[in-house]
Amino acid sequence: MDLTDLPPILGRSYVPPANAGGRGELVAHARDSIARGSKSFAMASKLFDRQTRERAWLLYAWCRKCDDIADGQDHGGTLQGVTDGQARLSTIRVLTDMALRGEPTGDPAFDGFGVVMRECAIPERYAHDLIEGFALDARDWRPRSEADMLLYCYHVAGTVGCMMAVLMGVDPGDRATLDRACDLGLAFQLANIARDISEDEAADRCYLPQEWLAEMDIPPGEHMKPWARPRLAILARRMADMAAAYEDSARHGTGALPSRAAWAVLAAAGIYGDIAREVARRGEQAWDH
Structure with a gap:
């Protein structure tokens, strides 16, 4: 699926930039995401060695972004009522699958996720299982x-x-x-x-x-x-x-x-x-x- 076919989420469509950022930019974005979204995890992550810390940030940023898309949030905060849960779920699935294939998504949280999944050879089934949790919420389970x-x-x-x-x-x-x-x-x-x-x-x-x-x-x-x-x-x-x-x-x-x-x-x-x-x-x- 082409990204321009996705429904607008959080006020914009996901369109990849002409030049995707390198790993350093993805890590910096993830670091800022964890600082805004989870002070407790940010604190605990300081105990990791640098490589593990950066990889943990990249994984966290994807989790946080998926959660924000699903619930209409910005780095957590008050839950927003959403009326297009299935469309949001579709966006999460498509962008995640693209990241797992190594394709640029235009979103640093997903691009960074693809990087850490490949670097660490993390089984993809865990990512798909996590998204099933969002699917439960999308159908008011x-x-x-x-x-x-x-x-x-x-x-x-x-x-x-x-x-x-x-x-x-x-x-x-x-x-x-x-x-x-x-x-x-x-x-x-x-x-x-x-x-x-x-x-x-x-x-x-x-x-x-x-x-x-x-x-x-x-x-x-x-x-x-x-x-x-x-x-x-x-x-x-x-x-x-x-x-x-x-x-x-x-x-x-x-x-x-x-x-x-x-x-x-x-x-x-x-x-x-x-x-x-x-x-x-x-x-x-x-x-x-």
Whole structure:
């Protein structure tokens, strides 16, 4: 598909420039993206050696850009209601496939992604699995069970853990270490879900399993009502406990990583673990600010 056939997203069409930037320009763009989009990951990435740090930035910039396209955001921030979710998903798929083939996309986040995927020989299936998470959101999916919620967490975060592990030198066939990397992604996403319950509700989204809400006798769409806050706090603590268990499991995989990479992973685990722990500590007031 020619890029000019894509629908305008975020106010413009993706048209490749006459001269695509080199790797240095792509890394600089990715560095700026992470500085704007994730202070916690930017902090943890400083512990990597230079090559691994730059590659982590390139991968992050693609993840951030896909997320922004899907949700109508600019480096995160408040979720925007979108009415053209399938068109946005198509844009993500087309640009990602072009990047994987080594074709210039005109977007440094996608071009940089193609570079790091080739440099590290990261299996493409993880990129496709991540995009399936955006596909779930595009069709207003809701998790029915805890297993559904965890599958979503795999798609949007566990995949990133696996890609990061390969980026850091883990053999793509080392299933045990990749499972632990996936666990860390699950822990991160569970923390995010617990933190963002109010923001997600404002965007007409809910990642709490319907079975959990039914267990607490909370009707659909009522979980942010004042009367439901004590029951919601119970579910948030449950999610924080799950995140802690996956975080602990992930720590057992760091022995397979180079020392500096292991430090960075442990730092990120601590930072995101603190998010879940803070949600649990605040209880009913967790979403007031």
